[in-house]
Amino acid sequence: MSSTHKLYAYLHEEILPLESAYLHVSDLSIQRGYGIFDFFKTLNGQPLFLEEYLNRFYASALLMGLQVPLSEEELTATLTQLIQMNGLIDSGVKMILTGGYSANGYDPGPPNLIILQQPLTMPSEAQLATGIKVITHDYVRELAAAKTINYTVGIRLIQQIKAKGADDVLYHQNGVVSEFPRSNFFLVKEDGTLVTPAREILHGVTRKNVLELARKKYKVEEGTITLEDIAQAKEAFMTSTTKRILPIVEVDGKSVGNGKPGTVSLDLLQDLIALEEAQIRAL
Structure with a gap:
């Protein structure tokens, strides 16, 4: 511009x-x-x-x-x-x-x-090719169902995120995962099941679209995800309006799966881009 x-x-x-x-x-x-x-x-x-x-x-x-x-x-x-x-x-x-x-x-x-x-700023090709690293923090947003302007905790943690060479922070409470400050969280189990947290989250529009797309070709669950589940996961990714689907390759210094963006994540990203393009054509 x-x-x-x-x-x-x-x-x-x-x-x-x-x-x-x-x-x-x-x-x-x-x-x-x-x-x-x-x-x-x-x-x-x-x-x-x-x-x-x-x-x-x-x-x-x-x-x-x-x-x-x-x-x-x-x-x-x-x-x-x-x-x-x-x-x-x-x-x-x-x-x-x-x-x-x-x-x-x-x-x-x-x-x-x-x-x-x-x-608009979207993820770079490098981010999509390499994935991102995140840390975790014990916290649940007050009134999580509302998209409030209160981002105090996320902003306060920016320095800690950068100090650990990470890109974002994933909230959990006593090991039960909820969301990122500005994104929803998904993981892919070893058996290929796609799972996303169901409680204490903001119900993202991109999250909804990804769930609808995923149900056409994968087994999908909305439920409870723990930090231990992430340690055993095959893939993980975040979703948001500006990030679409962004692969996560490391959580708290430990690799997710093989430490590379997964096939399910990248497959769903292409489906989401196609959905966006279809809506533009329909407008």
């Missing part, structure tokens, strides 16, 4: 230049870290799986007691207008709903809706 490319954002019922989009310091997202968000991508200027992301956005707002100020139809129209104005071919679009301006720094006010759009 050219450094002179002008970007726009939505805030306070209007679309305005990105550099002019500000919140007042009384907003609960600033005062208390209270709010929710969701994120989807556009390819060739078209939003992918938008209905699923909007459904999750409204569901997260409900769980947090926040009222989205636009109806789904109004929000869709606003997103369409913003995407057209920004003119980014491949991008990430983030919708943020804050706790609103608070008179006492604790009680919520009318929520503020913010929409941002930025160029």
